Amino acid sequence: MVVLGIDPGLANMGYGLVRHEGSLLKAVHYGAVRTDAKTPQHQRLLQIYEAMEELIDHYTPTTVAMEELFFSKNSATALLVGQALGVIQLAAAKRTIDVMLYTPLQVTLSVVGHGRASKHQIQEMVRTLLGMPSVPRPDHAADALAVAICHLHSRRMHQFLRD
Numbered sequence: 001m002v003v004l005g006i007d008p009g010l011a012n013m014g015y016g017l018v019r020h021e022g023s024l025l026k027a028v029h030y031g032a033v034r035t036d037a038k039t040p041q042h043q044r045l046l047q048i049y050e051a052m053e054e055l056i057d058h059y060t061p062t063t064v065a066m067e068e069l070f071f072s073k074n075s076a077t078a079l080l081v082g083q084a085l086g087v088i089q090l091a092a093a094k095r096t097i098d099v100m101l102y103t104p105l106q107v108t109l110s111v112v113g114h115g116r117a118s119k120h121q122i123q124e125m126v127r128t129l130l131g132m133p134s135v136p137r138p139d140h141a142a143d144a145l146a147v148a149i150c151h152l153h154s155r156r157m158h159q160f161l162r163d
Helices: 041-059 075-094 104-112 119-129 139-162
Strands: 002-007 012-021 024-034 063-067 098-102
Touching: 002 041, 002 139, 012 041, 012 139, 024 041, 024 139, 041 075, 063 075, 063 139, 075 098, 098 104, 098 139, 104 119, 104 139, 119 139
Parallel strands: 002 063, 063 098
Antiparallel strands: 002 012, 012 024
């Protein structure tokens, strides 16, 4: 099973693909899609959509797991991230791939075990859980890998409770 984790954003959309192999988690591919602030907004959204199409078509994930939009003091930023969330979900829906949303707190609890972990602690746990030699870069990619790990842990817990 391969999960595509997404850290949504209009300027930087982090992505990370994690494969579940037995009891191990492996990073398949990760990175970030960056869009230029000077580019018209609709073109930036198209760039994100097309990048999602390429990732989905190439890696065929079973699920897309995304970090939910959290309350933001800046409503303009929240609106832009919400639009990016929409095109990401559209790309998955067109390929009939399930989309799961997780709050930042759910991701942190799942990866680190407590909700007050620092960004550095989360990144170190992502590195450890995926058996990587160094913390994944850029930060948005590490965040996306954390979301994918959160989904896999959540899925494993649901299966355990069903059995």
